[in-house]
Amino acid sequence: MKKTLSFLLLSGLLHLGGRAQAQQRLATGAQKPMAAAEWIDESTGHRIVRLSGLSGENESFYFHNNPFLKKNGRDGDKMVYYHKSPEGKQLYVVSLKTRQSQPLTRAFASVSGEIVAPKRREVFYQTGDSVYATHVDTKKTRLVFVFPADFKATITTLNADETLLGGVWATDEEKEISKKYPAKSDYFNRIYEAKLPRTLFTVNVQDGTINKLFTDKAWLNHVQFSPTDPKLLMFCHEGPWHKVDRIWTIDIQSKDVKLVHKRTMDMEIVGHEFFSPDGKTIWYDQQLPRGETFFVSGTDLKNGYERKCQLERNEWSVHYTVSPSQLLFAGDGGNETAVAKAPDGKWIYLLRPQGVKFTSEKLVNMKQHDYALEPNVHFSPDEKWVIFRANFEGKSQIYAVEIAKSNL
Template sequence: MKTNYLLTLSGLLLSFGIHAQTRMATGGQKPMPAAEWIDADTGHKLVRLTPLDGANESFYFHNNPFVKSLGTEGDKMVYYHTSPAGKALYALNLKTHQTEPLTRAFSKVHGEIVARKRREVFYQVGDTVYATHIDSKKTRRVFVFPADFKADITTLNADETQLGGAWGSDAEKEIYRQYPAKKDFFNRIYDARLPRTLFMVSTEGKGQLTKLFTDKAWLNHVQFSPTDPNCLMFCHEGPWEKVDRIWTIDTKTQAVKLIHKRTLDREIAGHEWFGADGKTIWFDHQKPRGETFAVTGTNLKTGAEKSYALTRDEWSVHYTSSADQQIFAGDGGYPTSVAKSSEGHWIYLFTPAGDHFQAEKLANLKMHDYALEPNVHFSPDGKWLIFRANFEGQPQVYAVEIAKSAS
């Protein structure tokens, strides 16, 4: 199935005298009367990238969803589509806006790991890891977790030879079962101090499991460096003001290193991600929690840190950086989040200026329910910010243009 829905929809709308470049309040109508419009509050163009054929969601903020074009066909973005049949991985051509399924629908599926060089997407169904080729759609079974080590993959290393993740004990799984809401399980798991194990699984052959490191701590947020195949980042999960959160492990030597040490009471550092060159780990930084706000980067070689301050309203659930790390973006926040701002509901572009960010509002997410985190990504050409939102009534994937519209 392929749909060039955006072009068709735009043509239909124009035939009714509705112009795609109309200024409208984002989320002011459910659904919006056009697939693209100018945000009335910011003057930036928004485009719905996914068709209104069910719920569609882009990836978590540090998971790469893109593969380069073959010839002139256009870069592709992988995303999740949910229909009555279940949840499937789809690919969207960012040039033509055609969409196509990559996998069949599953009742439960997770993983969302794109291999740019292999042009495969890795995902997990139950205890089995699969890989599907984005162009040929050929699927292979990569690995089956043994009965005594049921775990989940979350990341892929730079040379695409190893998948990584963290295993949790049966006692931890029982806490999740009894207390499925985050507000109920979060402190319980942190306080339990149950063992967790970082691991790798080979992407080739029958797959080989390598156990890297075990600690009686909630090891989480596992990410491989985008450039160093032996550098794996992880966190000590829990209340951020109680943990020195950000760590790395060398998968060859198994040497573990703390990246940022807290220096005052209730300081927090979290939602960490690698810069595109792999030289810096960036993170949300508050000293103390809920009072000052910044994005800080730690140089992995020297340990030197650089911070950019921002205001309470500009704080975002997640941040990200462009390929050259010259500009940043954030997905805003909601009144009950850590910043406690009633005016934080924006997609932001951040430009470093000395020791702070200059912020520009790109899209108004006032009508979005932040129970679904937007998780912003820079597009491969650097001209758009791509995010997910539910202001039309169900989750869809959108792009907002960084340059202001001339209309």
Template sequence: MRRITVSVLVGIQVLSVCFCSKAQQVMETGSQKPMPQEWIDKDTGHRIKRISLSEGSNASFYFHNNPFLKQKKIEGNVMVYYNTDAKNNKQLCTVNLKTLKTEQLTDNASPKKGELLAPKHREAFYQSNDSIFATSIDTKKTRLVYVFPKDIRGSITTLNADETLLGGSFAGPEKDEIYRKYPEKSDYFNRIYDAKIPHTLFTVNLKTGELKEIHQENTWLGHIQFSPTDPDLLMFCHEGPWHKVDRIWTYNMKSGKVKKMHTRTVENEIAGHEFFSPDGKTIWFDQQVPRSVAFYLTGTDVTTGKEKQYQIDRNEWSIHFNVSSDQKLFAGDGGDQGQVAKAEDGMWVYLFRPEGNRLKSERLVNMRHHYYRLEPNVHFSPDGKWVIFRANFEGESQVYAVEIEKSGKKLGATY
């Protein structure tokens, strides 16, 4: 028995060596379909791995939604993602970022939306029609959390820091009618903004099952996020054309106070795609003063309102930015010429290092074969060594990790 075990281990080591050797191919990212599971981007020198191995289309979470569950011991951190199979059934899955082992969490054909992970209770929350469910990452058991009343078409988008409240919004029926008549964003976006439809922010108490309406305005409310550290602080935005709105606001659950986090200072200034820092002390956002002219990643101190600006070049502008857990690095997912920056050479996944009042960029992935209608939505891995993103340069959407350290220094793969 021992001889067989040793033989198997030797075989695994040989396969591992062969795989790593093959993985070091230097290639143009997206130059062939399919790509190997691992390669080095010839334009950047960084190693890229495909980490979604489920058949079909795979998509990582939106940039400000945490998809990671940290390991209990040394078994490997887990990332939750969505898989869509050939029958268009959408399921939640996990991938172990150390072993790349994938597991399917859900197995029903009902439609699913919501990207909410409860790391303390080790559950993934999602919504199917009028019902909210939670599935255990470890046991795969699913429980019904809440069913909306028939007169409320609510959607959940966030979970607070102590995992006691879900947050979301609902709107008047006029909004659904606009969506029905004008399904393309370019057609519905301004119409919803101009309609001044009543929108309501709500919470669902996970202990009592109570739905509570907490804030209402006759304007489009969205991008709702709880602070990652303060269970009583909720951020939301005034949706619409960014140059027409002071977009970023917070709501205090205890006092009911609404606070504007940034006021535009010149005509056509924009600020948006806001997200909390990991310690909850800063709200970061894409700022352009004015629109499409000067580009910044700006952070507002949640308590004092003091702002910190980092300037970037036009080509470095990204649809979404993110920050590492130690808050020393930023990442961006770039953009094509159809985006607001009109960048001639912006189709890259970027790493940024603060230097004074600027961000110094490093290109991680050449995205010239990616169609930017799918937003890459960058995340830093829990260990801070990789940037995880989604892309369609192989045809279907898949999830990839690019190593921050340039290739050639080590072959081991940990996340």
């Protein structure tokens, strides 16, 4: 019999001993809330477990931000996530072995930033103009950096040797556009067309030294350090994807800037880029042209070779991710109004590369999920689960779906 799950939440003990709850085949999201914290999706045959059980809402990290830390002693692997309540937005950590959740940040009205330092076992985050780090095991918190009055910016990433935070600074004029037009549909083209300068920067995590790397009159965004090369920083030219050559890298020592992929046809789009776990490839959503033919493509950073794996329209996803072994991909699907206009795309998908195409397997029926909340899939460190967030129970919560199909 498969190993069963049990988890302890701050709100009380919830033990999933045996398979009694898992034997329930239920339509995911048909009940609000679901009758149990574990069930088998009747559409796919895969087991789903709700990982969050706190009051309020809970959200896992953005798809390219690593939320995991390896086990420490007898404790299991951990995952950091956000808990949202009327009191504010705080970081929590859950043990993937015991399912026990604990708060990391409690002293601040609200925090932002999704930066886990697995070697330091710290989580970096920002509140207002100040950047802090909290140790996951000891909960000791330290002030890392305070942005000066003339350079108010945000951190988004940490380099591979965990010495430098990275981020981007925007002008006050751009911030006013965002404030005046808070909806993405209102600010997106306005900021792109304004051509205001943005600056990439790093902050030393020990002494707070700030280094301004690169400024351009382009909407620099989606900043990510390589998971293996501490000198390599990826960023994008944000804006309508069919109008920009989006994906770029910069060597933070030489300041050498390189374009990763140049568009090859009218209305081609690439975006939602992310590094492979070994740092050798940058993967991205590619459409040739927009809304017509769909690929997950990757550029080899050493030789520039591009690999394409094609998807069917319904398999297109808002975001993709690759497993630790790099043998599997996952996608979080999309609704009918998204770029693919997929008539049946609301699923969590497992994607297996087969030459130049993917074969897909549906893991979770997301028909009851509102895609205004992006699911943002992650593979668990043991590669046995796909973790995502969803609101099909009425509020945003965090779930894990087992990759192995249930035999019940």
